[in-house]
Amino acid sequence: MQFKTISRRSLLLVTVAFILIFLFLEPKIAARIIPYESQRLLTQFISSTERQKKINSRDFWRFREFYSPGSYVYNPNGVATPPILVKRIASLPFTPSLSFTSPRLSSVGGHTPIDSLPKQLQLPAPSQEILLSTSTIFLAKEPDNAYLLLFIKPISEIKKANGFLQHESSADDKTGNFWLDVTLITQ
Secondary structure (H helix, E strand, O other): OOOOOOOHHHHHHHHHHHHHHHHHHOHHHHHHHOHHHHHHHHHHHHHHHHHHOOOOHHHHHHHHHHHOOOEEEEOOOOOOOOHHHHHHHOOOOOOOOEEEEEOOEEEEEEEEOOOOOOHHHHOOOOOOEEEEEOOOEEEEEOOOOOEEEEEEEEHHHHHHHOHHHOOOOOHHHHOOOEEEEEEEEOO
16 A cells, blocks of 8 residues: 655645634634634623523533633632622622632622622612613623623532532531622623
8 A cells, every 4th residue: 555645735734724723613712812702702691691581500600711711719718809899799798719810700709698689789880781680690781891790599509510619518508508609791
């Protein structure tokens, strides 16, 4: 059997083609290098949340990571709150144990004894447009085109989407604790 020798040019073209395919099909990379891809992810997430009037924990984790890849800090005893969120969580009864920061998204989450959001969140701040407000979800568009999202879920549901919580005691579910997440999404 004789094999034809592959020319350097053909090898280079195949290599470039594979790299381009990877760049466009890998969601984290595509969102970073293709501006309309990250905007599409944001628009899709916001409209889906408004339409369904609920937050799917797995979809939220996926959106957060693909929209603006960043880094997590987890400590069950508490984590530092990103400065941009300090004012927004000051009156909420929870201690953040998980923080996610990226160039366009800041998020903190943690255990809370409450199963619904405080009523004062349902009053709009000046120039804030409330997109969705239920007992467990608050989504608003802020004057600078940022989105503020707060939601409460049972710990058992969050554990399905969040590997950081897999090793926590199942006693948390029995005591009625919930998970509160506060996220600020910029464009």
